[in-house]
Amino acid sequence: MQAFRNCGLCASGSLLKGRTDFLVARRNMAVLRRSAACVQLLKDKVNLLCSSPLHQRLLRLPEVARSNAVAFSVGSSLCAVPFTQVENLSHESLIRRASCLVTDSANTYLSQTTLALVDALTQYAKALHTLIALQKRYITSIGKLTPAEEDNIWQVIIGQRVEVSDRLEECKRFESNWINAIHICELSAEAAYNSGAEHACTATKTNLQVAQSKVEEIRKISKDAEKKLAETKAEEIQRMAEYASSIDINDLEDIPEAYLRED
Incomplete structure (x- = not known):
């Protein structure tokens, strides 16, 4: 069982x-x-x-x-x-990349300083032309204005001369920065060429040429305005001399004091 x-x-x-x-x-x-x-x-x-x-x-x-x-x-x-082949991170390649970064920064600095200088020179030329127009208006109105009117127009001329002086100081300040930018770009272009970054060197040199030509162009305009202002001042002196010789010597007291202070 x-x-x-x-x-x-x-x-x-x-x-x-x-x-x-x-x-x-x-x-x-x-x-x-x-x-x-x-x-x-x-x-x-x-x-x-x-x-x-x-x-x-x-x-x-x-x-x-x-x-x-x-x-x-x-x-x-x-x-x-x-798969993309990674570039060898050698000392030469790192220096080349660093030089390209330097040229980029230098080009940015040059661009900003050039823009500032060109704008300052443009405003300076406009101020000169305004002063020229005021002085020509005064020349044509010599002997036709009352003492009060003549004093008013001279106040305007003096104020415009102050603006011209301020614009000129601004141009000098921006020009100093622009010259520094030119030197930095020249050094960075040389560094890029020595490191083998020929493309960055060529681009920087091209930017230098463009900036210099643009500044020279606007400088020529401001120089022409300064020349016209000098001619206007000479014309004003001659016109005042003619007007003084045509009136009695006792009327010389009516000549504005601002003109007598003119250099």
């Missing part, structure tokens, strides 16, 4: 174990099928990617680009992906 019971237990245990193994086998087969489906899907995606126009263009890359490509395989397909 004991032996029968043992045999029954063994039989039932063997049956349970066989059933468990069967379930495990079925589960493993399901996992295997899903894995096979995933692999097949991945292969289809890779085949589609490798047959795309992008892959065809990659295959037509020149030999230099293909030499930097890393090949890898997914499933049964082969694709090529280019």
Whole structure:
């Protein structure tokens, strides 16, 4: 009876174990099928990617680009992906990059100082032309104005002369900064050339030429205005002398005191 019971237990245990193994086998087969489906899907995606126009263009890359490509395989397909070659960070390359940064900063400084100087010279020339117009108006009205009117116009002329003087001081201040910018650009261009950055050197020299030509152009305009002002002053002195000789010596007291103080 004991032996029968043992045999029954063994039989039932063997049956349970066989059933468990069967379930495990079925589960493993399901996992295997899903894995096979995933692999097949991945292969289809890779085949589609490798047959795309992008892959065809990659295959037509020149030999230099293909030499930097890393090949890898997914499933049964082969694709090529280019990688950019990193420049060697040697002392020469670092100095060359630093010189390019210096030229960029120097060009910015030159641009700002040139703009400031050109604007200051333009305003100075405008102030000169305004003063010239006022003095010509006074010349044409000599002997025709009352003392009060003559005093008023002289007050305006004196105020305009003060503005001309202020504009000239502003030009001198900006010109000092501009000259410093010129020297810095010349040094940075030389440094860029010595480091091998010929493009930065050429660009800086071009900016120097443009800035100098622009400043010289506006300087010529201001110089012409100064020349016209000197001619107007000479004409004013001559006209006053003619007017003084045409009146009695006692009328010299009517000549404005501001004119008598004129250099």
